[in-house]
Structures are given as structure tokens and as C-alpha cells.
Amino acid sequence: MNILITGGNGYIGSHTYVSLREQFPHAQLVIADNLSNSTVKALDNLKKIVQEEILFHNIDICHEEILEDLFSKHNFDAIIHFAGFKAVGESVDNPLKYYNNNLIGTLNLVKLCLKYDVKKFVFSSSATVYGDRVSPIVESLELLPTSNPYGETKAMCERILMDVAAINPEFSVSILRYFNPVGAHESGMIGEAANGMPNNLMPYITKVAKGELRALNVFGGDYPTIDGTGVRDYIHVMDLAEGHAAALAHLKPGTHIYNLGTGKGTSVLQLVDTFQRVNGVRIPYEIVGRRNGDLASVFADVSKAERELQWQAKRTIECMCRDAWNFEKNYVLI
Numbered sequence: 001m002n003i004l005i006t007g008g009n010g011y012i013g014s015h016t017y018v019s020l021r022e023q024f025p026h027a028q029l030v031i032a033d034n035l036s037n038s039t040v041k042a043l044d045n046l047k048k049i050v051q052e053e054i055l056f057h058n059i060d061i062c063h064e065e066i067l068e069d070l071f072s073k074h075n076f077d078a079i080i081h082f083a084g085f086k087a088v089g090e091s092v093d094n095p096l097k098y099y100n101n102n103l104i105g106t107l108n109l110v111k112l113c114l115k116y117d118v119k120k121f122v123f124s125s126s127a128t129v130y131g132d133r134v135s136p137i138v139e140s141l142e143l144l145p146t147s148n149p150y151g152e153t154k155a156m157c158e159r160i161l162m163d164v165a166a167i168n169p170e171f172s173v174s175i176l177r178y179f180n181p182v183g184a185h186e187s188g189m190i191g192e193a194a195n196g197m198p199n200n201l202m203p204y205i206t207k208v209a210k211g212e213l214r215a216l217n218v219f220g221g222d223y224p225t226i227d228g229t230g231v232r233d234y235i236h237v238m239d240l241a242e243g244h245a246a247a248l249a250h251l252k253p254g255t256h257i258y259n260l261g262t263g264k265g266t267s268v269l270q271l272v273d274t275f276q277r278v279n280g281v282r283i284p285y286e287i288v289g290r291r292n293g294d295l296a297s298v299f300a301d302v303s304k305a306e307r308e309l310q311w312q313a314k315r316t317i318e319c320m321c322r323d324a325w326n327f328e329k330n331y332v333l334i
């Protein structure tokens with residue numbers, strides 16, 4: 001099987017490459033990535049993990065002609081589509097950048113899939129598409145408008161895929177809605193390399209642990225949760241990666257949507273406590289005002305993926321904290 005992994009050098013993409021190699025040892029894996037949010041060092045480390053040369057193309061999937069050249073050279077059977085901008089705050093400040101990049105890239109891929117008879121498509125989506133919902137969240141919910149353009153681009157891409165699958169009976173689509181991916185490969189060689197100020201909680205914690213940032217600002221201590229801080233469904237990135245391999249292995253015609261999470265909620269302070277305990281480091285923090293757009297509690301109903309993909313997240317919060325710290329300690333800016 002020939003598989004194209006767009007954004008395959010990024011955080012989720014590189015970990016998924018490792019899982020795809022394990023699940024499909026004879027597959028030809030091709031990465032298309034424009035290195036807008038990853039580095040050549042990460043690619044070198046990925047090669048060391050999988051012990052193979054990697055078919056890597058430094059291309060922007062928004063350039064249709066260049067992307068078509070890749071399709072014409074490889075007889076792809078499947079696409080795993082990660083490539084896209086994903087910073088919620090940045091999408092609010094620069095919506096056109098997000099609509100242009102995330103939509104054009106997906107439209108180009110889908111057009112070329114139909115032209116070159118590529119029948120399998122796994123799409124990297126996000127729990128953000130649900131908007132403000134009561135948890136646990138199930139896939140059958142009607143999507144609500146999200147509080148940011150990033151989330152809207154994910155919902156639009158999902159809609160494009162659903163409509164195309166509806167009139168192309170053999171086109172098989174799996175839409176994977178991630179909750180909160182954290183952690184890193186056990187080797188510590190690949191992980192969430194946040195260049196500059198991190199947006200998400202775990203990379204912020206690891207930079208505080210490393211002494212690069214003074215203290216963690218806890219956004220809100222007055223939510224209706226176990227300790228007043230925000231609750232999220234953190235999932236180890238390797239569990240998420242294995243979810244993609246399972247989705248590809250179980251793909252069938254039509255559109256199939258799955259939550260990829262653990263089904264459990266963890267608060268900010270619970271995560272901080274676990275991180276300190278597991279890693280023997282202190283995380284100074286200060287509870288400040290709420291962040292705009294944040295929800296109190298978000299976690300998944302994961303029964304559909306368990307039932308239909310025979311997949312379940314199995315790594316613990318302790319493991320996520322240990323692996324995230326292990327990567328941060330090894331990570332040096334290139």
C-alpha cells in the first residue's frame with residue numbers, strides 16, 4: 001500500500017509515521033511537508049526511530065501543480081492528511097491565512113484523489129468542531145459554530161470530505177476528532193517542539209520545568225470543575241498515532257467519524273500535580289483570569305472508536321507527563 005502523509009514531519013504526523021510503519025511494515029510511506037511548523041532535525045530523528053530512509057518532499061500542498069507531480073509519480077492508495085495551521089489564537093488574528101491554507105490544501109488533495117483514483121482518506125480533525133458542548137461528547141452531535149477560524153476550517157474540511165464521499169461510492173473517509181494530544185515518543189527524539197511561546201498547556205509546563213519560562217499561568221480557577229480549573233481529555237500522542245493506523249486498517253466506503261481521546265477528564269492542577277510527582281520537578285504557577293473562548297470541561301465519549309476500530313487509548317497521564325518531559329530535556333533548538 002502507498003500512503004501519502006501530508007504534514008508528516010509535524011508533531012502528530014511524525015508519531016503516526018512510526019505507528020504506520022509498525023502496522024503496515026511493507027507499505028510505501030511518503031511525507032509531503034513544507035516545514036512551516038517542523039524542522040529537518042525532527043526528520044533526522046524520525047529516521048533514527050524507524051531505522052529507514054524517508055521519502056520526504058518539502059512541498060506546500062497548496063501548490064496544486066507540485067502536488068499533482070507527486071501524485072503522478074506515486075500510485076497512492078491512501079492519504080493521511082495532517083498538513084494545516086492549528087494555532088487557535090493565531091487563527092483569530094489572521095483568519096485569511098487559516099482559511100486559505102487549510103481549505104486550499106484539502107481541496108487540492110481531494111481533487112487529486114478523484115483524478116488519480118485514491119480511495120482512502122484519513123483526516124486530522126479536532127474536538128474544536130463541537131463548539132461549546134456538555135461532555136462526554138459523542139460524534140453524532142450536530143456541529144456548532146466554533147469560537148475560532150481554525151475550528152471553522154476543520155468543520156469546513158469535514159463537510160467537503162462528507163459531500164465528496166456521498167457522490168463517490170468508493171471514496172472512503174475517516175474523520176478523526178482529536179481531544180488534547182500531549183506527550184512524545186518513548187525515545188524522546190520526536191515530540192511537540194513548540195518554537196517560541198507555546199500555546200498549549202503541556203509544552204508550557206515543560207518549558208517552565210526547564211526554566212525557560214518563569215511560571216505557569218493557570219487560566220481560571222473558578223470553573224464549575226473538581227478544583228475550579230479547566231478540564232480536558234489529554235491523550236498520549238502515540239495512542240493518537242495508533243488510532244490513525246487503526247482507522248486506515250478499518251476504512252470502508254462512506255464517511256466515518258471518530259473521537260480520539262481517553263474518555264477521561266483531567267484538570268489543569270491535576271496535570272501539574274502529576275507532572276511534578278512523576279518527574280520530580282516543581283512547576284510554579286499562578287491562577288489568573290480565564291482565557292477567552294475556553295470551555296470549563298471537554299472530554300470524549302470514545303465508545304465508537306473502541307467498537308468500530310478496536311482501538312483504545314492505553315497510556316496513562318503519568319506516562320504522558322514522563323514522555324513530555326523526556327522529550328523537552330532532549331530537545332534543543334536547531
Ligand code: WQD
Binds near residue numbers: 126128204229
Ligand atoms: C488546555 C487547558 C486552558 C495554557 C486547544 C485547541 C484544540 C486543540 C488542542 C488543535 C485549558 C489551560 C492552557 C496555559 C492554562 N488543538 N491552560 N495555561 O484549549 O483545550 O485546545 O489545543 O486541534 O483545537 O483549542 O488546549 O492546551 O491550550 O488548554 O491554564 O498556559 O489548559 O485554559 O483549560 P485547548 P490548551
